[in-house]
Amino acid sequence: MALLEVNDLSIHFGGVKAVQNVSFSIDAGMVYAVIGPNGAGKTTLFNLITGVYKPTSGEIRLDGESIGGKSPNELATRGVARTFQNLQICMNMSAIENVMVGAHLRLDRNLLKAALRWPSIARRDAELRLEAAELMRFVGLEAFLDSRADSMPYGALKRLEIARALAMKPRLIFLDEPAAGLNPKETIEVDELVRKVADSGVTVVLVEHDMKMVMNLSERILVLDYGRKLAEGTGAEVRQNPDVIAAYLGVQA
Amino acid sequence: MTKNPYFGLFIVIAILLVLPFIVPNSFYLDLVIRMAINAVIVLGLNLLIGFAGQISLGHAGFLGIGAYATAVLPTHFGWHPVLAVMAGAAAAGLLAAIVARPIFKLKGHYLAMATLGLGIIINITLRNEAAWTGGPDGMPVLPMALLGVELSSDKHWYWVVALLLSVSVWASLNLINSPFGRALRALHGSEVASQVVGVDVVRYKVAIFVLSAVFASLMGSVTAHYVGFVTPNLADFFHSIELVTMVVIGGMASVYGSLVGAVLLTALPQALATFEGWETVAFGAILMLCMIFMPKGLVPTLAARFGKAN
Numbered sequence: 388m389a390l391l392e393v394n395d396l397s398i399h400f401g402g403v404k405a406v407q408n409v410s411f412s413i414d415a416g417m418v419y420a421v422i423g424p425n426g427a428g429k430t431t432l433f434n435l436i437t438g439v440y441k442p443t444s445g446e447i448r449l450d451g452e453s454i455g456g457k458s459p460n461e462l463a464t465r466g467v468a469r470t471f472q473n474l475q476i477c478m479n480m481s482a483i484e485n486v487m488v489g490a491h492l493r494l495d496r497n498l499l500k501a502a503l504r505w506p507s508i509a510r511r512d513a514e515l516r517l518e519a520a521e522l523m524r525f526v527g528l529e530a531f532l533d534s535r536a537d538s539m540p541y542g543a544l545k546r547l548e549i550a551r552a553l554a555m556k557p558r559l560i561f562l563d564e565p566a567a568g569l570n571p572k573e574t575i576e577v578d579e580l581v582r583k584v585a586d587s588g589v590t591v592v593l594v595e596h597d598m599k600m601v602m603n604l605s606e607r608i609l610v611l612d613y614g615r616k617l618a619e620g621t622g623a624e625v626r627q628n629p630d631v632i633a634a635y636l637g638v639q640a
Numbered sequence: 641m642t643k644n645p646y647f648g649l650f651i652v653i654a655i656l657l658v659l660p661f662i663v664p665n666s667f668y669l670d671l672v673i674r675m676a677i678n679a680v681i682v683l684g685l686n687l688l689i690g691f692a693g694q695i696s697l698g699h700a701g702f703l704g705i706g707a708y709a710t711a712v713l714p715t716h717f718g719w720h721p722v723l724a725v726m727a728g729a730a731a732a733g734l735l736a737a738i739v740a741r742p743i744f745k746l747k748g749h750y751l752a753m754a755t756l757g758l759g760i761i762i763n764i765t766l767r768n769e770a771a772w773t774g775g776p777d778g779m780p781v782l783p784m785a786l787l788g789v790e791l792s793s794d795k796h797w798y799w800v801v802a803l804l805l806s807v808s809v810w811a812s813l814n815l816i817n818s819p820f821g822r823a824l825r826a827l828h829g830s831e832v833a834s835q836v837v838g839v840d841v842v843r844y845k846v847a848i849f850v851l852s853a854v855f856a857s858l859m860g861s862v863t864a865h866y867v868g869f870v871t872p873n874l875a876d877f878f879h880s881i882e883l884v885t886m887v888v889i890g891g892m893a894s895v896y897g898s899l900v901g902a903v904l905l906t907a908l909p910q911a912l913a914t915f916e917g918w919e920t921v922a923f924g925a926i927l928m929l930c931m932i933f934m935p936k937g938l939v940p941t942l943a944a945r946f947g948k949a950n
């Protein structure tokens with residue numbers, strides 16, 4: 388059975404049909420890419436699946452269980468993680484604390500015990516700090532272990548988001564344009580990082596404009612245009628699809 | 641943050657231990673006690689405003705609940721004072737929890753308006769229920785005895801308040817460096833990011849609102865006992881604003897900033913008394929200058945400057 392199944396999913400904002408009748412499914416362990424021109428509905432699709440928006444109609448199933456319309460924090464409990472196209476880093480915190488927040492659900496969040504500095508909480512937090520430092524090394528941020536988030540360069544913050552998402556120990560991770568705004572060298576590094584994440588057993592769903600990266604990484608690709616599914620298949624299939632060529636090159640169909 | 645945040649706690653405790661022996665007279669002891677009471681309230685309020693990023697313009701209302709519980713329950717119903725303090729804190733916490741859910745669906749100006757309204761309602765209730773509360777004139781508070789010792793002198797209250805302040809500083813430091821505190825700061829930094837990692841944002845806002853209301857109520861009770869008399873002014877709008885100002889001047893999201901803000905703004909009106917009639921103008925001018933030149937508040941600004949010099 389597929390890990391994620393999307394059936395006939397739509398969302399309308401007033402008269403704007405941002406996503407229309409989109410269906411696809413993703414198997415566990417896969418790297419799956421969603422591509423399409425600007426405004427095609429890629430980020431909206433992510434927002435729907437990760438609970439930021441509630442679908443107008445259609446169905447989303449994770450492991451067979453319907454998750455459509457559930458809130459982001461409920462989805463987090465089911466192992467769904469994501470990063471954001473426009474960074475969502477907590478600039479009021481240090482880099483490592485941002486990663487530690489990712490482990491929120493795996494911790495004892497009791498207020499009273501926290502205020503009394505309960506030994507088990509302090510111990511677990513010390514362990515978590517080591518774990519978070521390990522994750523920062525994994526994404527290549529070992530130079531920023533003691534940094535404040537607001538002092539870090541853009542490229543590093545993109546990876547920090549990935550580290551935070553990984554701290555959730557997710558089953559499924561949505562990466563919204565992880566290479567956007569990065570230089571070619573950084574893009575290659577992120578490419579390698581996404582590969583490493585996939586190899587660690589996490590199913591990856593990727594929105595990305597960098598076609599080289601998409602073709603290099605993903606086993607299957609979903610092409611969106613004006614909120615509709617234009618094509619779906621392997622890289623080679625999608626590349627030869629006349630509709631896709633028309634949408635990307637603007638050829639009159 | 642390589643420096644141990646608990647280092648400041650030892651300084652605070654050291655100062656609190658020495659202070660009663662070096663204050664020249666009872667006027668200053670009284671001032672120090674009021675500073676410390678405000679400091680505890682501001683600590684709680686800073687958790688809400690500075691760390692979680694949620695405004696409350698009605699916090700004096702919770703102070704009023706604690707103060708009047710302490711005055712009304714023993715006087716009219718013969719409750720034990722300690723029980724009355726706990727009942728006040730429970731009532732403030734319960735009220736905060738009930739109103740918090742709808743209130744925290746609001747943001748920005750709307751949240752400010754809603755909390756403002758809550759504070760005003762509490763204040764009006766205290767003014768109008770004259771049969772119980774003495775109305776605008778207020779009412780006396782029966783003295784309290786702890787472990788057989790009647791807490792009557794300023795010295796007694798000093799030690800009670802000093803203990804409460806030390807514990808509050810310790811608990812605040814613990815809280816902000818815990819999973820709970822990180823979630824609070826994260827929802828301030830990015831609400832959507834904290835949601836997608838599993839933070840139940842509304843629950844956390846409610847929890848910290850309730851906690852800060854309980855802080856305020858407890859200190860309202862202490863104020864009532866210490867002064868021996870309560871009036872509705874304790875719960876009025878201007879007092880709420882004063883508390884928020886202490887948070888902002890001292891430094892948002894700074895534990896020690898809360899202390900500095902409370903100490904300075906409690907002392908400032910006394911220091912400005914020499915201006916005779918112009919003290920409110922001088923007070924306002926000082927606040928404005930602080931905000932223009934140190935918008936992050938005193939302690940964070942000075943910490944950043946000092947940090948760079950190192």
